[in-house]
Amino acid sequence: MKKSQLLLWVLALLMLWGCAGDQQDLPADAQVPLEEETKYVALTFDDGPRRSTITALLNGLRERGASATFFLVGEEIEGNEDLVERMAAEGHQVxxxxxxxTRLKGAPAAEVTDQVCRTDEKLRQVLGEGEYWLRPPYGQLEEDQKPLIPVPMVQWSxxxxxxxxxxxxxxxxxxxxEVKPxxxxLLHDIYPTSVEAALKIVDTLQAEGYWFVTVQxxxxxxxxxxxxxxxxxxxxxAE
Known part of the structure; x- marks a missing residue:
């Protein structure tokens, strides 16, 4: 279900609720159905963009109304700017x-800053001003390196x-x-098998009532x- 469909569904419920206010109260022993808890999950993809796989993934996510988060390698953006623009235009987080x-854990401060800032600058050139969250390669960073990072960071569960x-x-x-609300x-959009798996995961979990949103x-x-x-x-x- 697309986000726009969700909004229409919510508005319809509100209208029904308002109409119900004119009706008589239910008997004390009447059973009122409980709403199921909404389940949210975030798909994230590392190491792209790669044209040979990302186009099929973006098409599949769009068809399913699912959002995702893409953590991009700066040197891979050159020549794939249109794909990055499409990610953002279709509601995905970049x-x-x-x-x-580069493995940042244990790297000198200057190298950490260079690796992060060069990619941030490239993303700003393509997408404009914004806050581009970081996923450290391998999800690792020393505790004393964290103050070097000016944005939130994302690992995985x-x-x-x-x-x-x-x-x-x-x-x-x-x-x-392993998934739960x-x-x-964590997936990698550079493998065709991962793209196929991601879309199967979306189909299965959407059927179970999950909504796919960005990490933000x-x-x-x-x-x-x-x-x-x-x-x-x-x-x-608690995480």
Missing amino acids: GNHTWSH VDSRDWESKNTEKIVAKVLK NSII ELLALNGIQPQPGVLYRSGDK
Whole structure:
């Protein structure tokens, strides 16, 4: 279900609620159906953009009305600017995955700053001013390096390990086994098997009542105020 459809559904409920106010009260012993809790989840993709795979993924997400978050490698953006623009235009969150996928943990401060700032500058050239959240490669950063990062950072709570198996069914099974409301799922959009798996995951979880949102939306829905230099693993406040 697309976001626009959700808004129409909510408005319809409000109208019905207003009409119900004119009706007689229900008997004390009447059973009132309880609303099911809305379940949100965030799909995230690392290491792109890669034209050979990302186009099919974006098409599939658009068809399903699902949002995602893409953490891009700066040196891969050149020549793929139109894909980055499309991500943002279609409601996806675009983030920073360093310039050359460098392991930041243990790296000198100057290298950390260069890797993050070069990609941030490239994203601003393509998309304009904004806050482009960081996913450190391998999800790792030293505690004393975190003050160097001027934006919120994103890790994950469900690791598909898609790079390891490169098997669509194994990827789907692993994610579905571990996913729960407020999960942040890690995938890589550079593998065709991961793209196929991602769309199967969306189909399955949407049928179970899940809504696919960006990481920024997931935190906001849970009342979390993201802070610079803080690493977020899921939409759960305890994380």
